[in-house]
Amino acid sequence: MVNQFGLIRTPRILFGAGQLAELPGLLRNRGRRILVITGSRSYMLYPGIGKIMLRLQKEGFTLHFDRVDREPSPAEIDRIADRYRRLELGLLIAIGGGSVVDTGKAVSSMLPLEGSVRDYLEGVGTKTHPGIKTTFIAIPTTSGTGSEATSNAVLAETGINGYKRSLRHENLVPDMAIVDPELTRSCPPNLTASSGMDAFTQLVESYLSVKANPITDTLALEGISKIHSCLEKAVKHGEDMEARTGLAYAALLSGITLANAGLGLIHGFASSVGGLFNVPHGVICGTMMGVVNRYNIKALLKQDGTSRAHHKYESLGKLLSGTTGKNRQWYLEFVADYLDSLIEKLQISRLGGFGISASDLDRIAEITDNKANPVKFEKGELVGMLKERL
Ligand SMILES: [Fe+2]
Numbered sequence: 001m002v003n004q005f006g007l008i009r010t011p012r013i014l015f016g017a018g019q020l021a022e023l024p025g026l027l028r029n030r031g032r033r034i035l036v037i038t039g040s041r042s043y044m045l046y047p048g049i050g051k052i053m054l055r056l057q058k059e060g061f062t063l064h065f066d067r068v069d070r071e072p073s074p075a076e077i078d079r080i081a082d083r084y085r086r087l088e089l090g091l092l093i094a095i096g097g098g099s100v101v102d103t104g105k106a107v108s109s110m111l112p113l114e115g116s117v118r119d120y121l122e123g124v125g126t127k128t129h130p131g132i133k134t135t136f137i138a139i140p141t142t143s144g145t146g147s148e149a150t151s152n153a154v155l156a157e158t159g160i161n162g163y164k165r166s167l168r169h170e171n172l173v174p175d176m177a178i179v180d181p182e183l184t185r186s187c188p189p190n191l192t193a194s195s196g197m198d199a200f201t202q203l204v205e206s207y208l209s210v211k212a213n214p215i216t217d218t219l220a221l222e223g224i225s226k227i228h229s230c231l232e233k234a235v236k237h238g239e240d241m242e243a244r245t246g247l248a249y250a251a252l253l254s255g256i257t258l259a260n261a262g263l264g265l266i267h268g269f270a271s272s273v274g275g276l277f278n279v280p281h282g283v284i285c286g287t288m289m290g291v292v293n294r295y296n297i298k299a300l301l302k303q304d305g306t307s308r309a310h311h312k313y314e315s316l317g318k319l320l321s322g323t324t325g326k327n328r329q330w331y332l333e334f335v336a337d338y339l340d341s342l343i344e345k346l347q348i349s350r351l352g353g354f355g356i357s358a359s360d361l362d363r364i365a366e367i368t369d370n371k372a373n374p375v376k377f378e379k380g381e382l383v384g385m386l387k388e389r390l
Helices: 019-026 047-058 074-087 098-110 189-208 214-236 241-261 265-276 281-302 308-321 328-345 358-366 379-388
Strands: 012-015 033-039 062-068 091-096 136-140 152-157 163-168 176-179
Touching: 012 019, 012 241, 019 047, 019 136, 019 176, 033 047, 033 074, 033 098, 047 062, 062 074, 062 098, 074 098, 074 152, 091 098, 098 136, 098 152, 098 163, 152 265, 163 265, 176 241, 189 214, 189 241, 189 265, 189 281, 189 308, 214 241, 214 308, 214 328, 265 281, 265 358, 265 379, 281 308, 281 328, 281 379, 308 328, 358 379
Parallel strands: 012 176, 033 062, 033 091, 091 136, 136 176
Antiparallel strands: 152 163
16 A cells, blocks of 8 residues: 655756756756856866856856855855845856755855844754745766755754754755766765765665655665665776766665655764764765664564564665575675675775764764664664764
């Protein structure tokens, strides 16, 4: 039986190598004044972007440029929104990694409003965002966060009272996403690995989520099979465009599934650890992926085996092992072993390298949200998980 479910909208999606070249044609009936937000090294890394911008200027568009070089803070969003609010921009384009796309998403949603974005952040502000924004096009240059298809932007304030919180409204989904895997060609191996592990985590967590539905399940399994066949290849052979394309597709799917089904405990850690310490999001996800899933699996194996999560881990085991006919426990244990070995092969960093020590773990566990994880854990178990990845 198919239970009740809902889906939020996706952007208009243009996917495939070379699709960036379609951008000028898509803007014909749009406002002539455009804000372009990029990463600090975007023009150097992706020569195609400069050519497209020149073409837009020749066609009469007025372009304004801003750059960001880190995960966006509320102050950074306020700075950019205050600077461009009075210019009556017709459009905002963000070209870069997840942080750049999140910056674009948050700025587009603050341009029509006054005040600070802090006021609208989940768990920080008291106001509800009205869901209005400047038209926004997301063009990712990494395969990871899936932000090009999600309804939230993650903003970070790091430090002793740090936090990572979302600005969220279903209308904040970008109007258009141009996912051109050519733009990921020069992404270095370590960033390809950590971003890819972020996408993998998002797919697995939304698949296992207590809020999953039949459509997100189908898309998540499709994405996981692409991660399985493409992630290691894309890390080892960055020029392999078939692998790059598979990874970009998986990341896009992960954005759609997480926007609809939510995430699990690993992303709970991503918020708590990432708020207190300067650790890249993909590294936190990648480093916690094995241990959290092993704890999930151990807890499920103690139960009677009838839960939905138990069956889903079995399906994951079949997909990742390419076998059938084993017993359920074998498949669950295969998933945990597979993840540990992948993390090892991709050389995902441990948390200790980022200044986190045993004395910090209580504080991290205290503020870690279980999110839509299929198993609930006590604080001591969260500390145990973190300890394994110090
Ligand atoms: Fe993520």
